[in-house]
Amino acid sequence: MAMEAELKFLLIQSDVPALDRLWQQLAVRVQKHDSVQLLNAYYETDDLWFRRFDAGLRTRLKNGQFEQTIKLSGQQHGGLHLRPEYNLPCASVWPELSAFPAELWPEGTDLAELQARLKQLFRTDFVRQSWLLTLADGSTIEAVLDRGAVVSGEQSEAIAELELELQQGEVSALFELSRQLVQLLPLRLGWQSKAERGYRLVQKQPLVFMPADHSSTAALLKSLQYHESYFLRSQDPASWQVISECLTALAAVSADFAALPQPDAAQALSFFSSAAYNCALLNCSESLFSA
Numbered sequence: 499m500a501m502e503a504e505l506k507f508l509l510i511q512s513d514v515p516a517l518d519r520l521w522q523q524l525a526v527r528v529q530k531h532d533s534v535q536l537l538n539a540y541y542e543t544d545d546l547w548f549r550r551f552d553a554g555l556r557t558r559l560k561n562g563q564f565e566q567t568i569k570l571s572g573q574q575h576g577g578l579h580l581r582p583e584y585n586l587p588c589a590s591v592w593p594e595l596s597a598f599p600a601e602l603w604p605e606g607t608d609l610a611e612l613q614a615r616l617k618q619l620f621r622t623d624f625v626r627q628s629w630l631l632t633l634a635d636g637s638t639i640e641a642v643l644d645r646g647a648v649v650s651g652e653q654s655e656a657i658a659e660l661e662l663e664l665q666q667g668e669v670s671a672l673f674e675l676s677r678q679l680v681q682l683l684p685l686r687l688g689w690q691s692k693a694e695r696g697y698r699l700v701q702k703q704p705l706v707f708m709p710a711d712h713s714s715t716a717a718l719l720k721s722l723q724y725h726e727s728y729f730l731r732s733q734d735p736a737s738w739q740v741i742s743e744c745l746t747a748l749a750a751v752s753a754d755f756a757a758l759p760q761p762d763a764a765q766a767l768s769f770f771s772s773a774a775y776n777c778a779l780l781n782c783s784e785s786l787f788s789a
Contacts, residue, residue, distance in 0.1 A: 502569075502581045504663040505676050505780075506688035510771045512658075514643065515683065517629070521641065524678055527632035536560055536644075538622045539591055540696055543615040551604065554693045555616075557591050566593045568602065569693070576719045576783025577687040578669070592616070620650040620696040624657045630665070631675070637667025639675055648692060650699045659688060673784045680776040687779045689723040705731060710740045715751055716786055718744050719779065726770050729763075738763045752785075754778035 521528045537559040542548055548555050552571030557564055566588040572581035584602060588594050595613045603609065624646025631639045639662050646657045662679070664672045679685065690698075698704065705728040711717035722744040729737040741761070748755040755778045761769040769775055 502572075502579070502583050502663060503669055503672060504579050504661055505577055505672060506579070506691075507660045507662075507676075507679070507683075507685040508688050509658040509660060510684040510686065510767070517627075517641075517643065520679075520682060521629050521631055523682075524633075524675060525631035526634050529630040529632075531628045531630070533625055533627045534560060535625050536623070536646075538624075538692075540619050540621070540693060541593055541616045542619040543612070543617070547612060547615070549697065554691075555593055556693070557588060557593055559591065564588045564590055566597070568598060574689075574716075574720075575787040576716065577689065577723070577779055578672075578783050578787050579691070591618075620648060620700050622646070622648050622657065622692040622696060633667070633671055633675065635667065635671060637671035638665040639663065639667075639672060640665055648696050648699055650696065653699050655695060655699060657692065660685065669787060670784070673780055676780050677777050680780070681773045684771040685776065686726070686771050687723070687776050689720070689727070707732075707734060707736055708740075710743045710747075712743075712747060715748070715782065718747050719782060719786070722748065723779070729766060730770070735763075738766075748778075748782065752778065752782050754781045 518528070518530065539557050541555045541557070554569045556567045556569070558567065564587065565585055567583055567585050569581050569583045572579065574580070584598055586597050588597065593616065595609045624644045626642050626644050628640055628642040631641055633639065642661045642663070644657055644659045644661065647654045648657060662672055662676060705724065707728070708721070708724065710721045710725075722741060725737045725740045725744070728734065729741060745755060745758065745761070749758070750756075758774055758778060
């Protein structure tokens with residue numbers, strides 16, 4: 499089992515700047531890997547067995563080799579995702595559940611019966627360009643640029659993401675590199691995984707209006723990021739009101755949010771892709787992780 503620690507960013511512009519030069523600015527050593535096409539199939543049962551157990555099951559074809567992965571829900575600290583994952587080789591596009599460690603499964607799980615009920619639910623196919631970055635403190639971080647689509651039947655959504663995943667070192671290095679990155683590129687800190695987007699597509703559950711959750715700082719961050727995405731799709735005035743509520747509440751507990759300019763709904767995308775806003779999200783996320 500491996501523990502994945504990553505931060506995901508959504509690209510604002512269709513044209514990506516010369517990332518090779520950017521990484522040279524931010525890292526002391528850069529190892530560029532060849533671009534590769536990743537074909538990913540996600541599996542479920544009719545009663546959403548994996549969804550109910552906060553897990554995801556995927557097979558991936560990369561360079562002619564199949565790999566199967568189970569990701570568990572893990573933890574989310576604002577924008578930071580910490581997820582346990584199990585990766586194993588497999589013979590084909592279909593998963594082989596019996597190959598995974600026995601302790602992964604809930605007590606009493608009938609693997610043969612579960613295997614028989616699997617069906618392919620959706621795909622996430624994309625081209626990945628990746629770099630391994632060595633930072634001045636010795637930390638190593640993989641930076642990946644993914645461009646493609648989430649596909650379910652006739653439905654699809656574009657994938658255009660930049661991800662940073664910690665390979666070695668402290669999580670603080672991941673946040674520090676991210677803060678530098680948002681100063682140089684117009685990005686939005688992401689909150690949904692590709693799998694989450696796939697489930698929403700399959701179940702025809704687009705983002706809808708939800709009241710703000712004021713129960714904790716983490717809940718406020720989640721509400722804010724949710725409505726950031728929802729407002730940019732819907733332009734719903736009620737959603738903008740929730741965004742304003744969240745920003746006001748976060749300003750009371752975070753100096754970074756208190757220092758933000760008053761946002762204008764007409765310039766929402768510029769605000770959400772600004773360095774100041776994204777640094778506020780990153781700093782608050784890091785504080786939640788460190789608490």
